Structures are given as structure tokens and as C-alpha cells.
Amino acid sequence: MAPNSQFLEELHTKVIHEFSKTLEMFALSPGEARLFVTLYLNGEPMTLDEMSKALGKSKTAMSNGIKSLVDLNLVERVWKKGVRKDLYQADENLYRKFMTSYIQKWLDAAQQQEHSLKQIESTLEHEVDKIREPSEIEEIEELYNRLGDMIRFHRLITKKFSEMKPASPEASVK
Amino acid sequence: MAPNSQFLEELHTKVIHEFSKTLEMFALSPGEARLFVTLYLNGEPMTLDEMSKALGKSKTAMSNGIKSLVDLNLVERVWKKGVRKDLYQADENLYRKFMTSYIQKWLDAAQQQEHSLKQIESTLEHEVDKIREPSEIEEIEELYNRLGDMIRFHRLITKKFSEMKPASPEASVK
DNA sequence: AATTTCATACAGTTTAAACTGTACGTTATT
DNA sequence: AATAACGTACAGTTTAAACTGTATGAAATT
DSSP states (O other), X not given: OOOOSHHHHHHHHHHHHHHHXXXXXXXXXXXXXXXXXXXXXXXXXXXXXXXXXXXXXXXXHHHXXXXXXXXXXXXXXXXXXXXXXXXXXXXXXXXXXXXXXXXXXXXXXXXXXXXXXXXXXXXXXXHGGGOOOHHHXXXXXXXXXHHHXXXXXXXXXXXXXXXXXXXXXXXXXX | OOOOSHHHHHXXXXXXXXXXXXXXXXXXXXXXXXXXXXXXXXXXXXXXXHHHHHHTOOHHHHHHHHHHHHHTTSEEEEOOTTOOSOEEEEOSXXXXXXXXXXXXXXXXXXXXXHHHHHHHHHHHHHHGGGOOOHHHHHHHHHHHHHHHHHHHHHHXXXXXXXXXXXXXXXXXXX
16 A cells, blocks of 8 residues: 555655645644645555654654544544554545534634633723722723723634534535 | 733733734734734834833844734834834734735635645646556555545635635725 | 563653844934 | 944744653553
8 A cells, every 4th residue: 555666655755745734724733734644645544653654753753643633533543353553544524524623623712712801801890990090090991992802803703713614414415 | 001000910911811822823923922912902003122121022033023923914014203113003903804814824825735736636647657567556546536635625725715704894884 | 470562651852943142234313 | 424223134042842762551462
């Protein structure tokens, strides 16, 4: 299954290099991206040792990388009769997996951050009465307005990315 | 304009810290994100020296950071009568600016990468005839199919992000 | 039960990014 | 014209991430 001619070898490397760049835009590290592409091109599930050999990196690096990819739900651990080593396989459906994973990451982060900002906002609301200095009051108002803008910003992001979710799998029977 | 009480100072720092996390998701480095938020909270344009003082970083760091932000079209250099130093101001419209900038980055990258992959694809098409080894032919077919999938992937991304563009400014009169 | 094979935790190293301080050229002020 | 103030290029340093090799514990094989 591994490339067995100079020509194919080079092409393989080139594809890995190029496609990795795209996957890095989905917030994968270069290492994770290369690992995914290797698995994806290979089609068949691979062991840590095979990945290690294919990428010329240590087994530990593969173990760490795979852990990230599995956490992101982009790679699956599969079982094969008689094979003792762990086997991992890249999901075939690039678009659905990456979009879903990516959008979810955005939504989680936006929600978390919005919450943090709201907390600051409420602190501000509670503490503002204690302030007497007029110049400070004005400045607090300023900050308060900005906080409102930021929170609205998060709401818009959440809305936009929610709309972006791919149709659910059962909806797109083809 | 700078915070003048312990309480406000802390709150300011907290807001910068939290909101920066969100902006980092738009592919800003932590430094760039903090710089933008500082500018944004300040409202009034700032000089490099003021930013340097506000963030406790060197002037060179500010100069570099601002350069990135200006390139991303998130910060504008403004002119003020009688002020000799360069003045920079964060754009008010968070959502439009960040979305536009971010989507454009995606579209540019997706297009560039799709082109690279297509080039590899055509190399493959031209060279495949020279191959005689049956096992290699099969493998080339495999790689060819995957390449097609990847290219399709880029097209889908381009489509999705194009749809995501905020309405043009003149369209959203409010 | 002893041995081998595996994945991963851990400590140390390498590599790349962020940052600093000085030096330089340019523009404004005297 | 000379001096001062400014932004940034550059070289060196610090810091954080990625990676390696060994050690360890768990699971399978003998």
C-alpha cells in the first residue's frame, strides 16, 4: 500500500504537504494535519508504528497526535481480528467531519467567552454604586458600553456558526 | 482615559484577557489580540508609546503587532492635527470587520490550495501513462480518487464561506 | 509464572516564535 | 545646518511548543 516508486513517493509527500495546509486552517497543528492526511491517503487503518515510519517521527509523537485527532472526532480507533496493535483510521467524510468539528469548537468557545464577559458585566453593575469619583463613573460607563458590544459580538458569532452546521446525516441521503 | 483605580485597572485587564481569547479564534496571535482589545477599549487613537506602556511590552513589539493588524484591515492609522506620532485606532464594527477579514482569509487559502492540488492532479494525469507496473497503476488510481475528494472538499469550503459573508455595508442601513 | 509486545508518561532536547534593546535612516523642530 | 524625535530593521535572547528516547505499567504470548 505504501508508495513504491520514486515518482509516487514524491507525489504522496507533495499531497500531504499541500492538503495539510488546508487542514491547519481548521485549527490543527502542522503535525496533526500531516498525520491525518497520511491516514486519509492510506485508506486502510494504520498502527502507531506504521505512522511513525511513514512520517519519520517518533512513536510518542504519533501517540500524542492520534490522541488529539481522536478527541476531535476526526479519527477513529478500529478493531481488526487478530491484530494486537491499536489501529486508527481517518474518517472518509472530510467535509462533514471537519465542518462539524470546527463549528462545534467555535460554538463552545463563543459560549464560554460570552459567559465570562457577562460575569464581568455583572461585577461592574454591582460595584458601580460604590464609585463616587465622576471621572471614574464616566469611564465605567464607557467600559460597560464596550462590554455590551462584545457580548453582542459573541451572540452574532454564535448565530452565524449555528446556521453554518452541515445538514444532519440522515437528511442528506444520496 | 487610562484606568485610575485599582478596581477599574483589574477589570480592564480581565476584559482584555477574556476578549482576546475570542479574537485568537480569528487566527490572531495572543499578542495581536491583546493589542487590538487595548485599542478597542481605549476608543481614542493611541500612539506606539502609549500601547507600549499600556501593555508593558517593547515599542518594537507594538510596531510589529500594529503592522499585522493594519494588514488585516482591523486597525486604521489616523491623523490628528498637531500630533507628530503615528496614531492607530481599532475599528468599531467588530462583527463586520472580523468576519470579513476572516472569511477572506479562508477564501484566499482555499482557492490557493485547490489550485495546488489541481496541479498535482494534472501531473498525475500526464505521468500515469508511463507507468507499467500493475500494482502502481492501482495505487495511482487510489491517489487520484483521493485527490478528487480533496478538491471537492475545497469547493465545498469555498461555497460555504462565500455564503457566510456579511451583507454589504450599504445593504444594512439601520 | 516468565517473557515479550505494546501504548504512554516523563524528562530532556531541539526548534521556532515572540520579544527586547540598540542602531539606523527619515522627518520634524530648533 | 544642527539637533531631536520618531518608526522600524536587525541581532541576540527568552519562552513555549514539538519532538525524542528511555522508563514504566498493562496486556498478551509463551
